[in-house]
Amino acid sequence: MxxxxxxxxxxxxxxxxxxxxxxxxxxxxxxxxxxxxxxxxxxxxPSPAAIQAMQSAAGQAWMYGDPELHDLKTALAQHHGCQPENIVVGEGIDGLLGYLARLMVQPGTPVVTSLGAYPTFNFHVAGYGGTLHRAPYKGDHEDPQALLDLARQTGARLLYLANPDNPMGSHHPGQAIQDLVAQLPPETLLVLDEAYIDLAPDGTAPEIPADTPNLIRFRTFSKAHGLAGLRVGYAITSAPLATAFDKVRNHFGVGRIAQAGALAALADQxxxxxxxxxxxxxxxxxxxxxxxxxxxxxxxxxxxxxxxxxxxxxxxxxxxxxxxxxxxxxxxxxxxxxxxxxxxxxxxxxxxxxxxxxxxxxxxxxx
Amino acid sequence: MxxxxxxxxxxxxxxxxxxxxxxxxxxxxxxxxxxxxxxxxxxxxPSPAAIQAMQSAAGQAWMYGDPELHDLKTALAQHHGCQPENIVVGEGIDGLLGYLARLMVQPGTPVVTSLGAYPTFNFHVAGYGGTLHRAPYKGDHEDPQALLDLARQTGARLLYLANPDNPMGSHHPGQAIQDLVAQLPPETLLVLDEAYIDLAPDGTAPEIPADTPNLIRFRTFSKAHGLAGLRVGYAITSAPLATAFDKVRNHFGVGRIAQAGALAALADQxxxxxxxxxxxxxxxxxxxxxxxxxxxxxxxxxxxxxxxxxxxxxxxxxxxxxxxxxxxxxxxxxxxxxxxxxxxxxxxxxxxxxxxxxxxxxxxxxx
The missing domain is CATH 3.90.1150.10 (Aspartate Aminotransferase, domain 1)
Structure with missing residues (x-):
């Protein structure tokens, strides 16, 4: 033993x-x-409507949540003008970043982020043996050009950027993100963390079709929606990558109360x-x-x-x-x-x- | 692109x-x-007390749940007569099985289970590239001796057994599990899925100290506690293995409502x-x-x-x-x-x- x-x-x-x-x-x-x-x-x-939905769902918590998250994905797709096939819902952005790292990172895989950016992304990349390369901030902003240069130098598979940024609270206009996506090396996926986007000025979200293959955007109910303790995040990305999450995700991981709360919060704009x-x-x-x-x-x-x-x-x-x-x-x-x-x-x-x-x-x- | x-x-x-x-x-x-x-x-x-606890927590869902799950782990340790260091809480047994596979399975790692046993365990093992070896049931029971023999033959790192069993509903007396643990090859960890143990006859749970290094037991709030849609499972195991989950788990993955509901359910024996x-x-x-x-x-x-x-x-x-x-x-x-x-x-x-x-x-x- x-x-x-x-x-x-x-x-x-x-x-x-x-x-x-x-x-x-x-x-x-x-x-x-x-x-x-x-x-x-x-x-x-959170929205009073979301609180009520969660309270109503509490008595129904003996049932597993829908593992396909049909209703929530449908509502999110409608909200974002894309298809449900472009949506992945998971246990917070943290959980989804873990699944993404699992899908795309193995020992030695180069990954680019900013020096001082979100530690949990680094935790997941390191957890799958990836090699992190960090570009410094430019003033109080993440530096898209430096990140792009570093991705080119290292052949990065993932390039992480948060817009708006945490921990500095700064942001880039959506056009800067569109420019970045347009210039990415062919092997690089932009991991765009938009956790705070609901609180950013108009024009901060880039206008890029969901089916763009080298972009995955992360959103959450934890920040503006006030549901950090519910653990619901989602990603918007091309259908093939969204489907790939089914290879590895905890299919029943987003429960009944969580789905009900998120759905009601989304509806209460x-x-x-x-x-x-x-x-x-x-x-x-x-x-x-x-x-x-x-x-x-x-x-x-x-x-x-x-x-x-x-x-x-x-x-x-x-x-x-x-x-x-x-x-x-x-x-x-x-x-x-x-x-x-x-x-x-x-x-x-x-x-x-x-x-x-x-x-x-x-x-x-x-x- | x-x-x-x-x-x-x-x-x-x-x-x-x-x-x-x-x-x-x-x-x-x-x-x-x-x-x-x-x-x-x-x-x-679920328990009316658990429903009430979840409903009360709904308004507090703007706060992340305690990532150390202190109160729930303390209560579980007291309930099971072990230390909080012996407890891991996660997003259902499914989520925890995924973390365990990540910790111990890499391409080619031999793993033993029964032919027809829980598919989600297989999903996780295959997801990390493990090689599954399956022993047939003996009548309507998983066959501890056949599983043991197969583990010895293959050098299995994990041996999965559910007691009581799903999908057959059968069970072994706790003594049979104790005998199995005593005979395990030195490289094998027994993955004992006790999802249904609360509904089994007295004596079905083996009497084995939590700190036994070659055993991990999985329990859940999804079955007898009626909280499948809440997504809270836990494991009881040796402190070093329990701590190892911190290497890979989604630290904020069990939210505030989930922790409150589980705690109240546990208290309502x-x-x-x-x-x-x-x-x-x-x-x-x-x-x-x-x-x-x-x-x-x-x-x-x-x-x-x-x-x-x-x-x-x-x-x-x-x-x-x-x-x-x-x-x-x-x-x-x-x-x-x-x-x-x-x-x-x-x-x-x-x-x-x-x-x-x-x-x-x-x-x-x-x-």
Whole structure:
């Protein structure tokens, strides 16, 4: 009797968590956060119609969800002007990124992303043995030209770009994405993470047909729709690639309540518009708090504001620690020079007021 | 611009669905089933406390679930008399089987299961390129000795056994599992699928410490707990193997409503006892219907009864087709000689009455 034998690849991987949850921090520090502003969740909550749909579905949870997700895929296709065959639904964008990596990455496969971009994408690529190549940000933006050059140099199979970007909150106009797709090397698929697109200015989403073979776009109900805890993301891509997910996905992985909630949220576009309005207001309020305290709020096309603390990463990390100690959950970019910033999710007025109270103390303590 | 390039392994896989959902069948036939008795769901539903917990959590679904699943793991560990470090929670047993295959299976890895056992396990093993070796059932039981012999012959890294068994509903006493574990080759991990264990006779669960390194046990909230549509399964295993899942799992994959519902269901053991009573009653009722119609109900330690139609597979398939045509959703084993049977989930009285009405017509039409 000995320990189970992992594959060499699995054995080489760390037992890591891409993000430490706020609950873990709360357990360590022994008290709850008073403001949960670190995970870019939508504190404005989901649509009341979605809440009602989930509550109604709760009593039906003895039934598996439709493994083909017919109704949700049909509604998403209608919403996006494509066919259901162009849609893949999965356990959040995270889950779908994992399936994509499984389909296209094997040991040594070159993959391109930005230095400091979404860690969970890197987690999945590394998890299948891929080789990550990282292009630096250009200022506060991911740099399409640098990413393209790097993809050409490395023969990348995947090129990851988030538009709008996390953790900086910046965005490119849709035309820049269209130009990027047009110039991709023939072996490269653009992995376009549009998690925050519902909160971005008009024109941020590129106008590219769903059946474009070298593009896969990821969307989610976790951000503007306020359903991070429901775990429903989806991809829009060419039908052959969408179908390929059936090779590997957890076919019953998106359950009955999740499908019902997502369907109702999608249908309630009026609520989404309301959230956009609240987000715009909260952005101004939060940017004002930053400015009042001498920080530079970066322009945001998302539900968070990244604030330049105007010193180095050590300073920003101390600011974050002193915010955390006061019960404010925030995060920050992981690498220089982005790590001169802290990243603060938009919140309701009580959350923002708590941040407003805590920030000057944190800045003073961090000096 | 060309089609995305899949890995050779991914390209070799079919875009298959291990099980066609009843919704797909309903769409094809253009009407709803009147009795949903094919997926071994618990028509008795989840605990009212679980429903309430899910409904309360719906409004909180804007928050990600705790990626460490602290509260649920702690409660499960207490329930099972082990440590939280021995528990892995995931997106159903299906999701966890996928992670296990990823950790331990690479192209050519030998894996042993029974001919006719759970297809989704095979889907995951094949999905990572493993080589499946199948031992036949011995009568209506999976055959531990034959599985053991095959594991020794092939050097299997995984040996899958479900106790109680699906699709036959049979079970082995816990002692047989203990004997099997004691005799495993040193390189073999027993994958013990205990999805139906809550409905089995006392003594079916082996008494083996959680830290046993060559055993992983899978449990679920999908069957007796009536939460198939919530997607929460878990594994009990040695701490090193449990920790290894962190290398590959979708860390935020079990959402907030799912965690709340599972926690409340686990706490309501009185309801579970009530379900056991209803299951016992429904088993008798359903066995009686089988007998009245000249079928042989196999003894069941589960929430379904597998009925020997006493002829060959073609006949049983026709019976199933004629049940389906009458609006009765049932399934059947996929391979001979098990496919002389149909598999009927337990139901409430309306469902069983609908089956009772339809069965004699189906048997007659199938002749």
């Amino acid at each position: 000995k320990a189970p034998i992992l594959t060499p690849l699995a054995a080489s991987l760390p037992s890591t968590v891409p993000f430490t949850g706020p609950e873990t921090q709360e357990r360590r520090q022994g008290h709850h956060f008073i403001a949960r502003l670190g995970a870019n969740e939508s504190i404005f909550g 009026a609520y989404l518009a309301e959230v956009r309005g609240k987000v715009a207001t909260a952005r101004n309020r939060l940017a004002g708090i930053a400015k009042t305290n001498g920080l530079i709020p970066l322009p945001s096309a998302t539900n968070f504001i990244t604030m330049d603390c105007t010193r180095d990463g050590d300073y920003a990390r101390r600011v974050l620690q002193h915010l955390t100690a006061q019960g404010i959950f925030v995060r920050m970019p992981g690498v220089a020079p982005l790590d001169r910033c802290i990243r603060v999710s938009l919140g309701d007025e009580p959350s923002l007021a708590a941040f407003e109270t805590a920030l000057p103390h944190a800045l003073k303590a961090a000096l | 060309k089609a995305p390039i899949l890995t050779p392994l991914a390209a070799s896989l079919p875009s298959t669905v291990p099980f066609t959902g009843p919704e797909t069948q309903e769409r094809r036939q253009g009407h709803h089933f009147i009795a949903r008795l094919g997926a071994n769901e618990s028509i008795f539903g 009185a309801y579970l006892a009530e379900v056991r009573g209803k299951v016992a009653t429904a088993r008798n009722r359903l066995a009686g219907i089988a007998k009245t119609n000249g079928l042989i109900p196999l003894p069941s330690a589960t929430n379904f009864i597998t009925m020997d139609c006493t002829r060959d597979g073609d006949y049983a398939r026709r019976v199933l087709q004629h049940l389906t045509a009458q609006g009765i959703f049932v399934r059947m084993p996929g391979v001979a000689p098990l496919d002389r049977c149909i598999r009927v989930s337990l139901g409430d009285e309306p469902s069983l009455a609908a089956f009772e009405t339809a069965l004699p017509h189906a048997l007659k039409a199938a002749l």
